[in-house]
Amino acid sequence: MKTILVTGGTDGIGKGIATHYLKKGDRVIVIGSSAAKGNLFLSEAKQLGAEERAIFLQADLSSVKENKRIIEEVKSRLHSLDMVVFSATSHKIKKEYTETQEGLEFNFGLSYMSRFVLSFGFKELLEKSDIPIIVNVCAPGMNGTVDLNDIQNKNNYNGSKARYHGSRLNDLLGVAFVDMDTVRKIKYVLFNPWAVQTTGMLETIENPVNKLFTKLIFKIIGKPVDQAIIPIIELLDKPPEPNLTAYIQRKEVSLTKKTFNRENAQQLYKNTVQLLEVVMEK
Ligand SMILES: NC(=O)c1ccc[n+]([C@@H]2O[C@H](COP(=O)([O-])OP(=O)(O)OC[C@H]3O[C@@H](n4cnc5c(N)ncnc54)[C@H](OP(=O)(O)O)[C@@H]3O)[C@@H](O)[C@H]2O)c1
Numbered sequence: 001m002k003t004i005l006v007t008g009g010t011d012g013i014g015k016g017i018a019t020h021y022l023k024k025g026d027r028v029i030v031i032g033s034s035a036a037k038g039n040l041f042l043s044e045a046k047q048l049g050a051e052e053r054a055i056f057l058q059a060d061l062s063s064v065k066e067n068k069r070i071i072e073e074v075k076s077r078l079h080s081l082d083m084v085v086f087s088a089t090s091h092k093i094k095k096e097y098t099e100t101q102e103g104l105e106f107n108f109g110l111s112y113m114s115r116f117v118l119s120f121g122f123k124e125l126l127e128k129s130d131i132p133i134i135v136n137v138c139a140p141g142m143n144g145t146v147d148l149n150d151i152q153n154k155n156n157y158n159g160s161k162a163r164y165h166g167s168r169l170n171d172l173l174g175v176a177f178v179d180m181d182t183v184r185k186i187k188y189v190l191f192n193p194w195a196v197q198t199t200g201m202l203e204t205i206e207n208p209v210n211k212l213f214t215k216l217i218f219k220i221i222g223k224p225v226d227q228a229i230i231p232i233i234e235l236l237d238k239p240p241e242p243n244l245t246a247y248i249q250r251k252e253v254s255l256t257k258k259t260f261n262r263e264n265a266q267q268l269y270k271n272t273v274q275l276l277e278v279v280m281e282k
Pocket of ligand 1: 007008009010011012013014031032033034035037038059060061062086087088089090091110137138139192193194195196197198199200201
């Protein structure tokens with residue numbers, strides 16, 4: 001029996017992956033902010049006869065302190081982790097610049113900082129597995145730059161830009177993680193699922209015309225969750241040989257792309273560590 005932890009495992013792509021491994025007979029820990037979604041996951045696990053292998057941890061992952069609490073809780077319950085999947089997100093575009101209680105821009109906190117803290121925080125537990133893997137579900141392969149002088153988009157905030165920026169930050173997180181990793185056991189995969197028909201993606205658009213248009217486009221080019229997760233399951237079951245890889249669905253993305261620049265990754269790592277120190281001192 002393997003152990004998999006899925007952030008955002010209570011809905012969308014994350015839930016699809018979590019349910020797959022529950023059905024397969026593995027131990028599954030899911031993290032989400034809503035108790036209702038978590039309890040639904042647990043009652044579905046019960047129906048599968050898998051309640052003893054299903055754990056729901058409620059946390060607002062846009063908070064650094066909550067991510068740190070989760071790491072400690074998982075360490076206290078488990079001796080090792082085989083697979084970690086990052087799939088927590090909020091598709092809702094915040095028109096106004098919004099800060100968490102810790103003073104982080106919301107998208108930055110949830111889509112990047114959480115994954116940074118958890119990647120390094122679960123490293124030791126993962127290294128106890130024979131073939132450990134982290135799959136960071138984001139959007140590698142897309143273009144864009146990271147403003148290293150304003151990693152939280154505090155200046156000239158734009159809601160859509162802030163969301164895409166989060167994915168560029170995750171590209172660099174993958175590079176920095178593998179660069180810093182002297183043990184070199186964990187396989188780090190950046191995965192772009194392309195268009196997936198999740199409720200989060202389709203229902204959180206406020207403008208009714210945009211919502212209708214997006215639903216139509218996703219009906220044509222998008223995939224249902226059960227199909228979209230197949231390549232992720234394949235990677236989790238048979239991790240790639242290199243320590244860092246990036247994919248758009250099954251197509252490998254070249255790591256020579258500018259978005260994976262090593263110097264930028266090192267600089268972002270330093271900036272993030274400094275920012276974390278400030279948050280933890282508060
Ligand atoms: N769907 C697509 O077309 C698409 C395309 C490209 C990339 N992606 C990437 O794929 C990943 C999954 O997307 P999805 O469409 O499956 O998302 P989704 O259906 O909206 O599910 C998001 C999950 O994140 C959790 N979550 C949201 N806010 C949270 C918070 N503050 N703390 C903890 N958990 C939180 C949600 O649970 P709660 O509501 O209970 O918190 C839910 O379980 C994301 O990283 C996304 O960027 C998706």
